[in-house]
Amino acid sequence: MRARKRTAALLAAGALLTASGPIWGHHSFAMFDQEHPIEVVGTVTEFRYSSPHIYIFLDVKGEDGANKLWLLEGGSPSLLLRDGWTGSSIKPGDELRMTIDPLRSGAPGGAWQATRIKFKDGRPIVAPK
Amino acid sequence: MRNRILIVVAALAGALLVSSALAQWPPDLSKYPDWNYQWYRVGPIGQYNSSAPRNNQGAPLTPEYQKIFEDNLEDVKQGGQGTDPTYTCLPDGMPRLMNVIFPMEIVVTPKMTYFLVEYLMQQRRIYTDGRTMPADAEPSFGGYSIGTWHDTDGDGKYDELRVETSNFKGPRVYDPTGLPLHKDNKTVVRERFFISKENPDHLQDEITTIDNALTKPWTILKTYRRERNAIFSEGYCAVDNPHVKIGGENYMLGADGLLMPAKKGQKPPDLRHFK
Numbered sequence: 055m056r057a058r059k060r061t062a063a064l065l066a067a068g069a070l071l072t073a074s075g076p077i078w079g080h081h082s083f084a085m086f087d088q089e090h091p092i093e094v095v096g097t098v099t100e101f102r103y104s105s106p107h108i109y110i111f112l113d114v115k116g117e118d119g120a121n122k123l124w125l126l127e128g129g130s131p132s133l134l135l136r137d138g139w140t141g142s143s144i145k146p147g148d149e150l151r152m153t154i155d156p157l158r159s160g161a162p163g164g165a166w167q168a169t170r171i172k173f174k175d176g177r178p179i180v181a182p183k
Numbered sequence: 184m185r186n187r188i189l190i191v192v193a194a195l196a197g198a199l200l201v202s203s204a205l206a207q208w209p210p211d212l213s214k215y216p217d218w219n220y221q222w223y224r225v226g227p228i229g230q231y232n233s234s235a236p237r238n239n240q241g242a243p244l245t246p247e248y249q250k251i252f253e254d255n256l257e258d259v260k261q262g263g264q265g266t267d268p269t270y271t272c273l274p275d276g277m278p279r280l281m282n283v284i285f286p287m288e289i290v291v292t293p294k295m296t297y298f299l300v301e302y303l304m305q306q307r308r309i310y311t312d313g314r315t316m317p318a319d320a321e322p323s324f325g326g327y328s329i330g331t332w333h334d335t336d337g338d339g340k341y342d343e344l345r346v347e348t349s350n351f352k353g354p355r356v357y358d359p360t361g362l363p364l365h366k367d368n369k370t371v372v373r374e375r376f377f378i379s380k381e382n383p384d385h386l387q388d389e390i391t392t393i394d395n396a397l398t399k400p401w402t403i404l405k406t407y408r409r410e411r412n413a414i415f416s417e418g419y420c421a422v423d424n425p426h427v428k429i430g431g432e433n434y435m436l437g438a439d440g441l442l443m444p445a446k447k448g449q450k451p452p453d454l455r456h457f458k
Contacts, residue, residue, distance in 0.1 A: 081270035085445035104423040125438040159444035
């Protein structure tokens with residue numbers, strides 16, 4: 055996978071995990087490997103701002119050069135709306151850099167926290183208040 | 184004879200007065216506390232008893248249910264969902280509902296108090312009209328709740344709501360760790376709601392659970408923060424939920440809508456009916 059910088063991502067994400075705590079919501083996130091986060095860079099094809107979880111569909115170029123569509127599960131609108139998130143915070147075509155907890159199975163899915171994703175050029179998804 | 188007529192007239196007038204008082208609208212809320220706000224949980228998301236370590240949380244489980252809980256933890260280590268049934272959007276039920284992972288709204292009326300919990304748009308009705316537990320109510324995840332208001336400091340106003348809830352169905356667990364309640368669903372939940380003496384914007388819920396998976400009643404204390412600038416949103420889990428259960432195993436739907444394994448090395452589901 056392009057931009058799969060495991061070592062750097064592990065260090066960065068490890069620090070963030072300590073700061074923000076593990077992801078828990080209405081269900082266990084045990085299917086996501088929270089001890090081995092990875093970084094993915096890709097283009098948004100769909101942004102579902104739904105409750106209890108927001109989903110980002112991200113088109114990611116793999117190490118073999120082939121594109122793969124990832125389903126990435128995040129937090130909830132009801133908890134993020136007070137930080138300024140809306141249904142148009144991310145749009146199809148946006149390029150994102152995301153640290154995610156990948157599915158343990160190796161399938162193209164994972165989980166993300168708002169504090170660990172940004173636009174590819176480094177801008178925050180939602181400017182801090 | 185004249186006296187009898189007077190008694191009947193007086194009785195009718197009394198009945199009319201009582202009837203008029205019961206039908207009063209708007210109701211007299213002067214004796215009731217002003218809890219009609221949005222409330223946020225205080226403490227970590229998805230943990231029933233936040234005052235104890237996450238894994239056992241101090242639950243006095245029977246040996247049988249301790250074993251069920253530990254087997255559940257082993258499945259979770261592999262990426263499974265263990266005993267937690269809610270990943271397919273089953274309702275939390277009680278007492279898990281009071282984890283309030285997303286905010287809740289409280290509406291107090293003399294005959295009924297409503298708890299409107301944003302996650303799954305779950306609602307609790309606490310009957311405070313003096314009724315007793317009905318013998319023929321259908322069991323439910325949230326149970327049947329009967330409450331009574333109390334004036335604990337004698338100032339002439341209610342400051343505490345006591346609630347007893349029973350008549351459940353399941354499966355139910357306390358939180359995403361899979362801490363189990365007994366499969367017989369004979370749980371009884373007793374609660375005391377009151378405003379914290381330390382913080383007038385903190386509502387507290389002392390929850391005592393009586394359940395056959397426990398060796399003794401288990402009491403914990405939850406706290407909710409009053410939000411005066413309420414923002415409400417919908418919380419319908421089923422709209423985009425990609426987590427599915429097939430043959431007792433949890434899988435995920437991928438971005439392409441096709442089935443993905445959730446656990447490492449997980450086999451596809453049994454497809455014997457596809458021929």
